[in-house]
Amino acid sequence: MRLVATILFSAALAVAAGKMAAAQVSVPGFWESPQQIAKPDLAALSRLRFLTSTDFFPFNFRDGDGRLTGFHVDLARAICRELEVIERCQIQALPFEELQTALEEGAGEAIIAGLAITSDSRENVLFSRSYLQLPARFVARRESDLTGPVHQAIAGHRVGVLAQTAHEQMLRELFSTAQVVAYEQEEELRQDLASGKIGVAFGDGMRLSFWLAGEDGRACCTFAGGPYLAPEYLGQGLAIAVGRDRPQLATAMNHALQQIEANGTFAELYLRYFPVGFY
Numbered sequence: 001m002r003l004v005a006t007i008l009f010s011a012a013l014a015v016a017a018g019k020m021a022a023a024q025v026s027v028p029g030f031w032e033s034p035q036q037i038a039k040p041d042l043a044a045l046s047r048l049r050f051l052t053s054t055d056f057f058p059f060n061f062r063d064g065d066g067r068l069t070g071f072h073v074d075l076a077r078a079i080c081r082e083l084e085v086i087e088r089c090q091i092q093a094l095p096f097e098e099l100q101t102a103l104e105e106g107a108g109e110a111i112i113a114g115l116a117i118t119s120d121s122r123e124n125v126l127f128s129r130s131y132l133q134l135p136a137r138f139v140a141r142r143e144s145d146l147t148g149p150v151h152q153a154i155a156g157h158r159v160g161v162l163a164q165t166a167h168e169q170m171l172r173e174l175f176s177t178a179q180v181v182a183y184e185q186e187e188e189l190r191q192d193l194a195s196g197k198i199g200v201a202f203g204d205g206m207r208l209s210f211w212l213a214g215e216d217g218r219a220c221c222t223f224a225g226g227p228y229l230a231p232e233y234l235g236q237g238l239a240i241a242v243g244r245d246r247p248q249l250a251t252a253m254n255h256a257l258q259q260i261e262a263n264g265t266f267a268e269l270y271l272r273y274f275p276v277g278f279y
Contacts (some may be wrong), residue, residue: 016216027267030130030237032141034077036211037255040248042085049090050076051099051108059238060093060113068093071273072112075131078265079240082256100124103243110242110253119238125241128253131266133237135227137205137278139212141220150225154178159199160189166205170233175202194220199246205278227279 052060052072061069073091076264080089094102099111104124117127140146146153155177161168163182172180181198183189193201194216201208205227213219242249260266
């Protein structure tokens with residue numbers, strides 16, 4: 001099943017890239033400070049092994065030939081090039097639940113797999129600055145009458161959302177004038193939106209962007225309004241984790257991420273894996 005899902009995902013990604021090549025895609029950026037982070041001396045670092053998993057499309061997964069690939073894999077290699085340690089760079093895949101233990105036991109130097117930034121995880125690892133956040137987005141049918149600020153325009157509209165998720169809580173608490181329609185299954189929500197049973201959906205912008213790239217989503221719907229970044233609901237975003245005893249390595253990650261954004265490498269990777277941008 002995983003191989004079939006990967007092949008289908010890769011095909012959808014290729015189709016999206018072809019159809020959206022001419023579209024204007026907004027690339028997120030998270031380094032607003034002009035202060036440059038100095039590059040630490042990593043001459044004593046004998047190895048830089050990134051630990052990741054294989055079950056987080058499209059960040060880290062195995063392609064149709066079984067090769068480890070994805071946004072995180074390419075980002076890790078870009079970081080190694082920026083730090084000039086490409087000859088010492090390694091990437092290893094493990095089950096997600098084993099990653100933090102492996103890091104703590106010295107099986108790797110960094111985790112790049114979407115490890116949640118929480119008070120508990122901060123007790124055991126150091127995190128880089130966030131390099132990507134996953135915003136919530138509204139998607140509406142093209143004939144929708146949503147005009148003006150979306151948070152006002154959705155008043156009285158039936159808005160579909162996955163039940164018992166952070167997005168449902170966010171919708172109910174921040175957009176209380178909407179008529180919330182909670183779904184147990186994502187596929188049912190999308191079918192009702194495509195068929196017109198509901199006019200608006202609210203959810204994870206990244207997942208919705210891939211649906212909009214597919215035939216059903218592209219035929220009926222489009223993003224409405226902009227991205228909603230709400231750390232109190234959606235978390236702190238994606239960051240690289242290193243051991244608590246390696247502050248120099250955490251600084252090195254921040255230096256590399258800052259340079260990668262400045263020189264356009266991050267934008268290139270974002271557009272490669274998210275041709276229908278979710279910002």
